[in-house]
Amino acid sequence: MRIDQIHMADSGKLLSQLADRILYLIDIKGNSEYGNIGDLLGQVQRLRQSLFEIKESDLFEEIDRVEDRVSFLEDRVAEKLSPAEIVNIVRSPQRFTLMDILENVYDSYTELGGEGDCNIDPAIGVARASISRRVKNRLYSHQVMVIGHEKGRGEEYRNAGCARPWGNNKALKYMRVAETEGIPIHFYIFTPGSYPIEDYPGAAQQIARNLYVMTKLKVPMVSFISEGGSGGAEAIGASGLRLMGSRGYYSVISPEGAAAIEGKIREGEKLPRKLLEHCAAQLKITAEDNLKLGTIDRIIQEPPLGARRDDFPFFRRLRYEMLRATDEVVLKTKNFRAFRAYALKRQAEEGKDVPEDFDLFISWSLTDLEKERLLEFRFKKYIELGKGYFIENKNILTQGIRKTKLFASRTYYDLRYGLLRPHHRNVQKVIEEVSGEGSVFLRKVTEPVRAAYDFVFPQPERPSKVIRSGEPERKSIFAEEWDPYVSPLANEDCTVTCPNAAKHGCLDLWVPDLYGEFCGVCPNCGHHFPLEYQWYLENLFDKNSVREFNAHIASCNPLGFQGYSVRLKKDIKHTGRNSSIITFDAEVWGLRLVVAMLFSNFRGGTVGAAEGEKFIRACDIASTTRRPLLAYIHSTGGIRIHEGTLGVVQMPKCTFGVREYNDNGGLYIVVYDNNSYAGPVASFLGCSLYQFGIRSSRIGFAGPRVIRETTGQDVPPDYHSAKNALRRGHIQGIWDRREFKKNLYDALMTLGGPNLYYR
Amino acid sequence: MDINLNDLLRRYRSHPFEDYFVETPHTGVVFFKVKEGQTVKGPSGEWLHRPGTLLYTIERERNVKRMTALWSGQISGIRLDIEGRFVEAGEPLFSIRHQLDKEEIIDRILTQVLYIFSAPQRARYFLTPEISARMEKRSKKGVSVEFGEDVLIMSLMKRDTVVSYEGVPGSLYKVYFNSGDMVEQGAPLLGICSPDKLQYVQKVIHRIRTEWEK
Incomplete structure (x- = not known):
């Protein structure tokens, strides 16, 4: 290839990269009006079309000019990123995905539960992966289970990372596999929310099942949040340590959803952009906000405008942070003093470059005792979340009385049900057994005598009384309900129509009857009024x-x-x-x-x-x-x-x-x-x-x-x-x-x- | 089955409407929410879960009921004289003139002309292989069925039962279900046309489909 041809090829590549950068800026700003980016993109496209018609020196001069302008705009945008713009960064097709992480953070991986569109749920990616570290020129490899949302590159079947119930079930299945094999789990959260369908077992049920299992999963778990959309994120998010990308967002609801609720926007109407930006800012969704609130543990720094698919230094940092985070979770269970020393060292390294070598190798396998400690730490961590963000009477005296009461009741119940009750049960059991054996012995002696007596003086059989143990005697409902509570709704003198009237032919109901005697239930179809x-x-x-x-x-x-x-x-x-x-x-x-x-x-x-x-x-x-x-x-x-x-x-x-x-x-x-x-x-x-x-x-x-x-x-x-x-x-x-x-x-x-x- | 198709056709051509008379379901004070000549819409949505246009309210015992349209059409003969007055049950209020489209007219003609063979019970239904093969060879309108002939397979709880045709002999004109569908008891399965009327019915329907404007 001739030199000028190489230069031309380079210029083509440069122009393509420039176009990507401009498109990324358009994604972030949500329009092409900012700083005339649209014109800039048009200019780049024109240059690409007339690549071989322009003189080489003129072309490179033009490219330099455009690049300067793009860099200037990038700096300007990065200086003041609004939360709504961060949402746009996260949702940009140029943002890194789970597959990029698997390719660049881990040494090797095998995808589980399907590949591409041949998948239980393409929105959830699972892989068995290995990740290695170098300690004093020696390479140590760890096996991990990687579970995360895969947004893909705009493929429709990926559902933008919205997991269906069976996708979350797939995640749960492989969490259990990791537990069986005793390997840590790395979660990567890239979801705007769970796919809201009620197919078996229902989106809510599946998330609840995942959370329930994760509370006592006996393996170290670390999660990384890029896009944490509410319940969908929690389905794979209740880990021992939660990391977040500096340009990620973690939110209770999508800013669009919040804007629709706050602005009372009707279905199908367009959301005003200002309202959207306002809600995104109010929801405190950025990494800094979440760190302040204590809902995440650490921020992983990304480039100012967020990491993209080819951001290899970021992947290097992510790899380092995931290794460190897993070490921390493991070390906490092993020896608290060692962990403290490690944490202090880690703190000193904060903000510095990623080192080439690790100073020590930490095994990620846990003993039974360490697993118990792991669960204990996880429980303590989550129980403390959100404390201090509600109002509680901080009066020392009141608090003292409350604590004393709590201590007293705990001691009392521990003594009563923890100590005395089992003892009482054991004694009762022994007495029952002894009396049972005694009665058998006595029966042997008295049986022939009793049989002879019954033969001589036969007794008519009487039905025995049925005694239901454990059930208290129920009083008459009239005795109990002389002074019943009647809903204030019953005070209105009017009738209402049952919503099933057309279907079941229910007659209109007089409100005092409905909310009084009928307890708010339609006597015809059984519809329950609130x-x-x-x-x-x-x-x-x-x-x-x-x-x-x-x-x-x-x-x-x-x-x-x-x-x-x-x-x-x-x-x-x-x-x-x-x-x-x-x-x-x-x-x-x-x-x-x-x-x-x-x-x-x-x-x-x-x-x-x-x-x-x-x-x-x-x-x-x-x-x-x-x-x-x-x-x-x-x-x-x-x-x-x-x-x-x-x-x-x-x-x-x-x-x-x-x-x-x-x-x-x-x-x-x-x-x-x-x-x-x-x-x-x-x-x-x-x-x-x-x-x-x-x-x-x-x-x-x-x-x-x-x-x-x-x-x-x-x-x-x-x-x-x-x-x-x-x-x-x-x-x-x-x-x-x-x-x-x-x-x-x-x-x-x-x-x-x-x-x-x-x- | 002695129906004069020409008369039927003429009737629909001269008056392609169905008038639905709206009456009060019970006593109460009526307030109209529509005007004479206004076009109203019936329930919509896949499950007809979105109510139609609000027609009037009727208030009894301080219970204001919102009555919505059950059919699409145009309001005519509205009784504005009873607006805001107490009326008895069954009081006519107005009628909704519903314009029948071509398919509705065809359906109505077919229900009068065809012999409808209904589902004996709730189950999945299939055409017998013989009938299916005959339908594949010839057009379905040409397949004749006799009394007592096995026409359907009823599949329920993994048991297949052959269902014999019990009706007037004729040609199979319309199949109302997709093979393997769960069909409710009493729902139409097959429409049979007597051989003497077959050609004529086909011609009439063809004319309605091609010549009629709407």
Whole structure:
């Protein structure tokens, strides 16, 4: 090849790179008007077309000029990147993907669970990979399981990294494989959210199952977030250490979704760009924001405008950071002193270049004891998330009294159920065995005498009384309900129409009858009209048995979300409560239980830091007192978007609480009523082994509008019905509101763990 | 089956409408939400889950019911004299004149002309291999079926039962299901046309499809 030809080839390559850089800038800014980038792109394209017609020196001069301009614009853009622009960076087709990481960070890999479009779910990539480090000129290799979202290069089948339920199930399957083989897992999160469909087992159920398993997965786990979209991210995100790219985003909801809710934008209408930018800024989605909030552990620096597919120095850094992070998770379990020394050294290295050599080799295999420690550290880490982002009475005296009370009750219950009860059981067992053996011996002696007596004086057979042990004597319903609670809805003198009137021919219902005698249930078709949560407080539990605790924990506006404080105050004033969850002790026909009730009147029953903390404490109390735990969901709209990722982390946090309670031998029952959607259903509610729905309730992951907008397909009107949830196995039964108490009592008596006080 | 197709055709040509009379379902005070001549839409969506145009409200016992259109068409004969007044149940309010399109007219003619063989029970249905082979060889309109002939295979719970045709002999004109579909009990499976009317029916339908404007 001649020199001038080589130069021409170089100029072609240079122009192509320039075009990519300009297109990337257009992606970031969302338009081609900024700094006349559009014209610049036109200029580059013209140069590419007339490559061989322009004099070489003129061509290179022109290229230099364009490059200077592009570099100048890049610097300007990088100086002040808005959160909305960061979202654009993450979603750019030039952004690195999981495949780029597998190619450049790991030495070798074998893809599992499918390749390309021949896949269980192409949006989830799984690979067994090896990653090596050099220590004093010697190469050490580690085996890891890599699980992540694969966004692809615009292939439709990749679904932009939105995992379907079976994709998350595939991830779960290989998490278990890694646990069996005892190798660490590296998660890479590149998802705008989970694909919101209710095909078996349902998006929410699968995420909840993943989270539940991850709470006690006995292998070191490290995750890296590039695009962390709410529940989809959590499905593979509850790891021991969470890293995030400096140009990534981690959010409770997509900025588009938040803008549609905040701006009350109608379906199909275009979102105003300013509103979108405003919401992206309010949600605190950037890596710096998340680090401040404590929802991630470390930031991995990317180039100012974010790493792209061919950013090899970044891949080198990522490799180093993943190795270091896994070392940290492992070291913590081995020896805390060694870990501290390592962490200090690591801190000193912060911001420096990636070294060629590692100073030591750390084995990633763990002993049984270390695995226990690993789980303990993970539990502690997640339980602490979001603390300090709710209002709690910090009065020393009050706190002291509370702590003393807690200590006293813990000691009492430990003594009663942990020490005395097993002893009592053992003694009882011995007495039963002795008396059983004694009676057998006595029977042998007395049998011939008794037989002779019966033969001489035959007795007519009498039916024996049936005694049902453990069930208290039930009083007449009239004796119990002389002073029943009647819903204030019944005070209106009018009629209402049952929504099933056209289908089942239901007659109009007189409201005082409907909300009084009929308990809000259509006597013809059984449709359940919504009732306020107070109705359940009064009718579900024994009279005067409800004792609320932690009512002082209050929601606040931790992100300073504009306009939210006013709305929050309004809700506090309107409901007289501090959060959307009420936690209390109660009794059902004498059976004591702990209840967490999410109700709709306060921010639509959404979950934030205060709600998560109250739920965790309820789990703890139920565990201490050996009582069953009931989560009655009057209504929940998901995670509270105004608390950003502080809300999202309540998903793993509360799931950890539930898992700990279940493993301690508790019984956790969830009952859904009215509407239950999104994050809570996809985590600490959905992970319950026993879930029930009240008739006419709706349960699911995303509402019909979100499904329509995401999948482009309409959903049938009964898509989220309790019946469909039962059909796909999400819930175990549908209860009638009028028989709620009886069903709950039966469930408490028949289901449950071994450590409950009445077992 | 003694139907004069010419009369039928003439009737539809001169009056290609179906008038649906809207009456009050019960007593109450009526407020109209439509005007004379206004075009209204019936329920839409894949599951007809989006309600049609709001026609009127009827209030009884402070319960305001919003009544929506069940058919698409044009409002005619609206009784504005009863606007805001208490009326009895079954009071005529207006009619919705629904213009029949070509396919609707064809369907109506066919339901009157054809003998409909319905599903004896809820199951998956297949045509017997003999009928399928005959249909492949000739056009389906030419396949004749006799009384007692095995025409369908009913598949339920992994058991296949042959279903014999019990109706007037004739030509198989229309198959209303896709092979292997789950069909509800009583839903139409086959449409049979008597041989003497076959050609004439085909001609009429061809004319409707090609000559009629809408």
